[in-house]
Amino acid sequence: MSNVKDMSLANEGIRKIKWVQKHMPVLEHIKKEFEEEKPFEGITIGSCLHLEPKTVNLGLTLQAGGAEVAMTGCNPLSTHDDAAAGAAALGLKIYGWREQTDEEYYEAIDNVLSHKPDVIIDDGADMIMYLHEKRRELLGNIKGACEETTTGVHRLEAMHADGVLKFPVIAVNDAYTKYLFDNRYGTGQSSLDAIMGTTNMLIAGKNVVVCGYGWCGRGVASRAAGLGANVIVTEVDPIRALEARMDGYRVMKIREAVQIADLVITVTGNIDIIHGDDFKYMKDGCMLSNSGHFNVEINRQDLEAQSVSVEEVRESIEMFTMKDGRKIYLLADGRLVNLAAARGQGHPAEIMDMSFAVQALSAKYIVENDLSLSVEKAPDAIDYDVARLKLKAMGIEIDDLSERQKDYLSDWREGT
Numbered sequence: 291m292s293n294v295k296d297m298s299l300a301n302e303g304i305r306k307i308k309w310v311q312k313h314m315p316v317l318e319h320i321k322k323e324f325e326e327e328k329p330f331e332g333i334t335i336g337s338c339l340h341l342e343p344k345t346v347n348l349g350l351t352l353q354a355g356g357a358e359v360a361m362t363g364c365n366p367l368s369t370h371d372d373a374a375a376g377a378a379a380l381g382l383k384i385y386g387w388r389e390q391t392d393e394e395y396y397e398a399i400d401n402v403l404s405h406k407p408d409v410i411i412d413d414g415a416d417m418i419m420y421l422h423e424k425r426r427e428l429l430g431n432i433k434g435a436c437e438e439t440t441t442g443v444h445r446l447e448a449m450h451a452d453g454v455l456k457f458p459v460i461a462v463n464d465a466y467t468k469y470l471f472d473n474r475y476g477t478g479q480s481s482l483d484a485i486m487g488t489t490n491m492l493i494a495g496k497n498v499v500v501c502g503y504g505w506c507g508r509g510v511a512s513r514a515a516g517l518g519a520n521v522i523v524t525e526v527d528p529i530r531a532l533e534a535r536m537d538g539y540r541v542m543k544i545r546e547a548v549q550i551a552d553l554v555i556t557v558t559g560n561i562d563i564i565h566g567d568d569f570k571y572m573k574d575g576c577m578l579s580n581s582g583h584f585n586v587e588i589n590r591q592d593l594e595a596q597s598v599s600v601e602e603v604r605e606s607i608e609m610f611t612m613k614d615g616r617k618i619y620l621l622a623d624g625r626l627v628n629l630a631a632a633r634g635q636g637h638p639a640e641i642m643d644m645s646f647a648v649q650a651l652s653a654k655y656i657v658e659n660d661l662s663l664s665v666e667k668a669p670d671a672i673d674y675d676v677a678r679l680k681l682k683a684m685g686i687e688i689d690d691l692s693e694r695q696k697d698y699l700s701d702w703r704e705g706t
């Protein structure tokens with residue numbers, strides 16, 4: 291039933307899945323609970339998430355809870371073919387392979403939907419969009435969906451505001467145990483890891499321009515600074531720009547920043563961050579990469595229009611030769627580099643442990659409750675459970691409020 295690149299890669303995939311399982315203690319704990327409780331008996335869950343070993347472990351957790359699980363990737367370049375084969379061998383229904391065409395990408399989404407899911411887990415909202423546009427006959431089956439990332443949450447909020455969304459969505463991204471760790475430390479480490487692995491270049495001493503100082507941007511900036519880069523931040527939000535300045539970075543307009551950049555990393559979730567004449571001002575050898583959504587942050591068409599040739603000079607690196615002879619390098623087709631570059635491994639397992647724990651518990655919450663039509667943050671109870679389980683797994687104990695402290699905090703009478 292699955293459709294993957296090569297089933298002979300299954301053993302290697304299973305080896306990698308077993309490795310991440312050792313580093314995802316919270317999800318493993320939830321898996322054991324699900325095995326006993328079977329919250330998903332008779333339920334089908336369809337996912338559109340970066341398909342790699344940690345995501346497979348989420349699939350296995352849902353399967354342990356009794357679900358039939360069908361999965362595809364949420365980016366044409368991020369699927370790991372060995373993990374996909376391993377997942378298929380372990381009984382998940384898997385559709386997808388690395389380097390899909392756009393047509394194949396949506397066909398795989400369609401294949402997952404053909405399993406008639408009750409619950410959807412999406413990353414970027416492509417599956418939910420496709421379902422609303424192309425498979426409307428299935429809308430009535432859906433009890434609810436979970437959305438993994440900032441951009442997906444924004445798209446779904448926009449759909450809801452337009453009165454188009456047909457089922458409730460839990461914004462998993464907006465859980466504290468997701469964005470504070472995944473978007474910040476996860477994107478920080480995995481983006482730099484992928485850029486260094488792809489280019490084999492030094493970060494120390496380079497001018498690294500980080501576009502967007504949101505949760506991802508601050509992680510990327512801090513990791514780049516830790517590696518010795520001179521970090522420059524660009525923003526459109528005055529408060530975030532101030533934060534970046536007081537965190538110790540230079541802040542300037544993008545047009546100024548591109549003139550001194552050795553490496554640019556976009557993480558805004560917005561379109562056309564680098565576009566038009568920006569490319570004219572870049573230094574010879576400037577590297578461009580994106581860690582935000584889709585491949586729209588760096589305008590590839592504008593870059594192509596100003597170049598005389600494009601050549602893949604190394605895996606996941608395209609060299610654009612400009613009309614004046616300068617070379618500009620684009621990593622991973624401008625798609626999120628930490629997952630789409632051939633060497634992109636995604637976030638560390640310990641980070642996805644929390645994000646996917648919130649996913650698993652949110653899927654259970656959808657099945658066990660009749661939610662009203664909305665796009666809502668994951669319940670705080672789930673957030674705090676995941677945080678407690680993570681601390682326990684890390685061997686960290688914290689204090690409890692005493693009764694006297696609780697009284698003090700809720701009392702307005704006591705003053706100086």
Ligand SMILES: NC(=O)c1ccc[n+]([C@@H]2O[C@H](COP(=O)([O-])OP(=O)(O)OC[C@H]3O[C@@H](n4cnc5c(N)ncnc54)[C@H](O)[C@@H]3O)[C@@H](O)[C@H]2O)c1
Pocket residue numbers: 439440441442469472473477501502503504505506507524525526527530557558559560563581582583626627628
């Ligand atoms: N690569 C990954 O693994 C990964 C992980 C998490 C999130 N994401 C994606 O990364 C993107 C950012 O996520 P986030 O959680 O940091 O969002 P966020 O909303 O916290 O931050 C985005 C920031 O970009 C700024 N911005 C918007 N337009 C800009 C412009 N033209 N120039 C400069 N700055 C601009 C905003 O003001 C904001 O501060 C989203 O697309 C999200 O889905 C990627």
Ligand SMILES: O=c1[nH]cnc2c1ncn2[C@@H]1O[C@H](CO)[C@@H](O)[C@H]1O
Pocket residue numbers: 339340341342344345413414438439440463472476480629635636637638642645
């Ligand atoms: O290794 C990974 N496996 C699966 N998902 C990941 C990994 N790394 C990051 N993300 C997820 O990708 C989303 C953006 O598309 C992020 O929100 C993050 O949660």
Ligand SMILES: N[C@@H](CCS)C(=O)O
Pocket residue numbers: 364365413414439440441582583584585625626
């Ligand atoms: N699934 C989308 C959203 C990432 S933030 C992508 O891969 O670009």
